[in-house]
Amino acid sequence: MAHIVIIGNGISGVTAARHIRKMSNHEITIISGETKHFFSRTALMYIYMGHMKYEHTKPYEDWFWKKNRINLAHNHVKTVDFKTKTLKYLNGDTLQYDKLILAVGSKPNKFGWPGQDLDGVQGLYSYQDLELMEMNTKGVQRAVIVGGGLIGIEMAEMLLSRKIPVTFLVRESSFWNNVLSPEESEMINRHIREHHIDLRLETELKEIIDDGSGKVEKIITNTGEEIVCQFVGLTAGVSPNINFLKKSELETDRGILINEHFETNIPDVYAIGDCAQHKNPPGERRPLEQVWYTGKIMGETLAHCICKNKKAYNPGTWFNSAKFLDIEYQTYGWVYAEPKEDEESFFWEHQDGKKLIRINYKKESKEVTGMNFFGVRYRHETCVQWIENKQTVDYVLEHLKEANFDPEFYKKYEKEILVKYQELAS
Numbered sequence: 560m561a562h563i564v565i566i567g568n569g570i571s572g573v574t575a576a577r578h579i580r581k582m583s584n585h586e587i588t589i590i591s592g593e594t595k596h597f598f599s600r601t602a603l604m605y606i607y608m609g610h611m612k613y614e615h616t617k618p619y620e621d622w623f624w625k626k627n628r629i630n631l632a633h634n635h636v637k638t639v640d641f642k643t644k645t646l647k648y649l650n651g652d653t654l655q656y657d658k659l660i661l662a663v664g665s666k667p668n669k670f671g672w673p674g675q676d677l678d679g680v681q682g683l684y685s686y687q688d689l690e691l692m693e694m695n696t697k698g699v700q701r702a703v704i705v706g707g708g709l710i711g712i713e714m715a716e717m718l719l720s721r722k723i724p725v726t727f728l729v730r731e732s733s734f735w736n737n738v739l740s741p742e743e744s745e746m747i748n749r750h751i752r753e754h755h756i757d758l759r760l761e762t763e764l765k766e767i768i769d770d771g772s773g774k775v776e777k778i779i780t781n782t783g784e785e786i787v788c789q790f791v792g793l794t795a796g797v798s799p800n801i802n803f804l805k806k807s808e809l810e811t812d813r814g815i816l817i818n819e820h821f822e823t824n825i826p827d828v829y830a831i832g833d834c835a836q837h838k839n840p841p842g843e844r845r846p847l848e849q850v851w852y853t854g855k856i857m858g859e860t861l862a863h864c865i866c867k868n869k870k871a872y873n874p875g876t877w878f879n880s881a882k883f884l885d886i887e888y889q890t891y892g893w894v895y896a897e898p899k900e901d902e903e904s905f906f907w908e909h910q911d912g913k914k915l916i917r918i919n920y921k922k923e924s925k926e927v928t929g930m931n932f933f934g935v936r937y938r939h940e941t942c943v944q945w946i947e948n949k950q951t952v953d954y955v956l957e958h959l960k961e962a963n964f965d966p967e968f969y970k971k972y973e974k975e976i977l978v979k980y981q982e983l984a985s
Contacts (some may be wrong), residue, residue, distance in 0.1 A: 560585055560586060560716060561585050561586070561657035561658055561659045561863065562585070562586040562588070562656055563579060563585050563586065563587050563588070563656070563657065563658045563659075564588045564590065564591050564654065564656035564658070564659050564660070565587070565588070565589045565590065565659075565660040565662055566591075566636050566646075566659070566660070566661055566662060566663050567589075567590075567591060567663045567832065567834075568589050568590075568591035568594065568596070568597045568631070568659070568662075569600060569662060569664050569832060569833075569852055569854065569857070570597075570600070570854045570855050570858065571662040571831040571832030571833075571854035571857050571858045572589055572591075572831070572832065572858065573589065573659060573858070574854070574855050574857075574858025574859055574862075575660055575662065575831060575857075575858035575859070575861050575862050575865075576589055576629050576858075577627070577629075577858075577862075578858065578859050578862030578863070578866075579862045579866060580627050580628065580629060581862075581866060582862060582866040582940050583865075583866045585865075585866075585971075586628075586630070586869075587628070587630065588629075588630040588631075588632055588654070588656075589628045589630070589631055589632065590630060590632040590634055590636060590646070590654075591631075591632075591633060591634075592633070592634060592635035592636075592649075592745065593685050593686055593687065594633075594686050595631060595633045596617050596619070596621060596624070597617065597618065598613065598616040598617050598618075599616045599617075599618065599621065599688070600684075600851070601851060602615075602616040602744040603616075603683065603686070603688075603689045604713045604714075604716065604717050605818070605969065606689060606704065607689060607692065607693065607720070608720040609720070609939075610802055615688075615985065619921065629793070632654070634648045634650070634652070634881045635648060635649040635650070636648060636649075636803070636805065636889055637649045638803065638807075639659070639692075639803075639804065639807060639809075639899055640941035641807065641808060641809065641825050641828060643859060644656050644657065644659070644827070644830030646659075647873070649925040651973045654829075657827065658827045658829070658865060659827065659828045659829070660829045660830075660831060660861065661804070661815055661823075661828065661829065661830040661831075661834060661835075661836045662830070662831050662832045662834065662854075662858070663683060663799070663800045663801065663832075663833075664684075664799075664800050664832060664833045664834060665793075665795060665797035665798060665799055665800055665833040665834070665849055666682070666684060666690075666798060666799075666800045667681075667682020667683065667684050667710075667793055667794070667796075667797055667928075668682075668706075668793070668795050668796045668797060668798050669682075669793060670795065672764055672765075672766065672767060672770060673765075673766040673767065674767025674768060674775065674778075675793065677767055677769055677773060677774060677775045677791075678695070678773050678774040678775065679695050679699075679774050679775040679789055679790050679791060679826070680767055680775055680790075680791040680793065681695060681791075681792065681793065682792070682793045682794065682797075683710055683714055683794065684797060685712070690715075692792075694724060694864070696721065696788055696790050697716065697791035698789075699723055699788070699790045700724070700787075700788075700789060701723070701724045701725075701726065701786070701787065701788045701789065701790075702718050702723050702725050702726070702788055702789070702790040702792060703725075703726045703727075703764075703786055703788045703790070703791050703792070704718075704725060704727045704728065704791075704792040704794055704920055705728050705732065705764045705777050705792065705793050705794065705795055706728070706729075706730075706793065706794040706795030706796065707727070707728075707731060707734050707735055708735065708794060708795070708796060709735075710794040710796075710797075710880050711727065711729075711792070711794035711882065712747075712751070712883055714792045714794055715751070715754075715884075716884055718790075718792075718975045719754060719756070721770065721809060723790075724755075724757070725756045726756075726757040726759060726786055726788070727751065727756050727757065727758045727759065727955075728762045728764055728780065729758065729759065729760050729761075729762065730761070730762070730763050731760065731761070732760055732761050733745060733748055734747045734751065734758070734760070735747065736749050736896060738890060738894060738896060739896060739931075740894070740896055740897070740904070740906075740917060740931075741896075742906060742908065742917075743914065743915065743917065743933060744896075744911070745929060746824070746908070746912060746915060746933065747883050747884075748760070748828065749912060750883060750884055750885070750886055750913065751884070754884055756954035758819065759780070762780050762781065762782065763780065763781040763783050764778060764780065764781075764791075765778075765779045765780055766778065766779045767779075768785075769803075771885070774789070775788065775789060775790065775791055776788075776789075778791060785856070794912075797833070797835060797849060799815065799834040799835075799836070799847070800811065800833070800834060801808075801814065801815060801834055802947070803951055807826065808824075808825065808839075809823060809825055809828065809867065810823060810824040810825075811836075813836055813846075813847060813926055814830070814833075814834050814835055814836030814837055814846070814847050815830035815834050815835055815836060816836050816838055817829070817830050817831075817835050817836065817837060817838065818837075818838055818839070818949070819837075819839065819841070819871040819872050820861075820864045820869060820870075820871060820872070821835065821860070821861045821864065821872065822864075826985055829862050829864075829865075831857040831858055832849075832854040832857060832858070833849040833854065835847075835857065837872070841873060841874065842870065842877075842969070843877070843893055843921070843934065844874065845878065848874075848972075850879060852874075852878075852940055853874050854872050855879055856872070857872065860872050860873075864921075868921070875943070875947075876891060876892060876943045876946050876947055877890075877891070877892060877893060878890060878891045878892075878939065878943065880941075882902060883933075885913070886931055886933055886934050887932075887933070887934060887936065888931070889930075889931070889932040889936070889939075889942075890930065890931050890932075890971065891929060891939075891942040891943060891946055892919075892927065892928050892929030892930060892946045893919070893928055893929040894917060894919050894928075894929035894930065894931045895919075898919055898940070901921060901922055901923070902920065902922065902928060903918050903919070903920055903921075903922050903952075904917060904918070904920075905917070905918045905919075905952060905980055906985070907975075907976045907979050907980075908974075909934070909972060913933075913934045914933060914934030914935050914972065915931075915932075915933045915934065916929050916930065916931065916932050916933070916935065916976065917930065917931040918930050918952055918955060918956070920952040924951070925951040925952050925953060926947075926949045926950070926951060927945055927946055927949075927950055927951065927952055927955050928946070929946070930942060930945075930946075930955075934962070935961040935972065936963070936964055936965050937959070937963060937964065938962045938963075938964050939964035940961060941961060952980075956973075956976065956977050956980050957977065959973045959976060959977070
């Protein structure tokens with residue numbers, strides 16, 4: 560029986576622990592300096608907005624861990640001695656392991672902006688970030704958010720729930736246009752502005768100014784404009800939280816380098832989740848995938864590998880979902896900002912400007928390669944099956960209503976979507 564130690568109690572680490580326990584009697588210890596118990600990180604914004612309490616975000620009762628013989632250590636790991644298989648905590652205590660799983664997550668990016676460490680300047684990733692944001696936003700007159708990704712739009716919604724005016728700095732010429740096609744991106748631009756957010760496109764942070772007491776007073780943009788504010792949210796992406804491992808013999812790049820079995824260059828040491836960088840990512844996937852559901856798949860797959868049922872990482876068809884204020888978003892397969900040369904794109908937008916779909920497909924075979932849905936909901940399993948079964952765009956549009964799972968009293972649009980496609984095809 561081995562002692563398996565997991566650093567990090569996010570979705571990857573906890574999933575690995577649960578499945579290792581299902582398949583073995585190994586001793587398991589999860590270490591986290593963030594919280595004593597696992598919680599849903601995606602729910603942080605709803606705690607701030609008053610929709611949930613912290614205890615509501617814990618999927619398992621506190622007794623679950625003892626019942627399943629999973630030890631929890633609320634502590635910070637300072638260093639790892641891979642030769643002696645010893646972890647050293649900040650308080651000087653040590654812990655021995657037989658196998659080590661690094662599931663240490665991410666941290667908000669900072670790019671060396673002057674003033675980035677002032678009081679009132681922060682990112683949003685951890686529970687401690689949430690507590691800090693609660694403190695930093697009390698009584699503020701204006702907030703500035705830097706970075707146009709999903710965390711930025713979530714933070715904007717959080718601030719709006721407290722009636723705090725927001726200026727949103729986005730470096731690109733349109734919101735998230737490195738991911739979204741022009742029409743989708745423009746729709747989100749409009750939607751952000753309709754919520755009275757001061758959206759500044761093609762605008763970057765240059766400097767954060769001190770008020771003289773160590774707190775933020777204003778920011779200066781790359782155009783020289785000064786914006787008075789008392790809070791600055793840094794949401795320009797995240798990066799693997801591996802600084803404490805950088806000077807070790809562990810092989811790293813942007814993240815911890817792993818093979819398809821999550822093995823690092825050091826025997827009995829594995830990496831999963833946000834911190835893991837695939838040397839040979841499957842299909843068109845990126846080396847770093849900082850997504851909740853892929854972290855879950857990694858944890859379960861690694862558990863099989865450790866428990867002598869070795870299998871390669873296979874996350875299946877790419878999908879993701881998010882919410883842009885009031886507009887829900889689903890994506891399946893690959894929908895690039897610009898279709899590939901061998902692809903066509905069918906696009907439909909409702910006249911209210913808050914609902915649209917895009918279906919990309921091969922020019923020759925008409926096989927669907929990816930789908931985007933905004934403001935309308937479609938069944939996950941059905942959409943994935945269409946792509947995996949290589950259904951044509953004609954088939955998908957003819958059967959689109961079968962995937963609709965909005966409640967009965969919601970309007971459905973499949974008929975007019977199909978009519979538009981038929982008009983374009985004729």
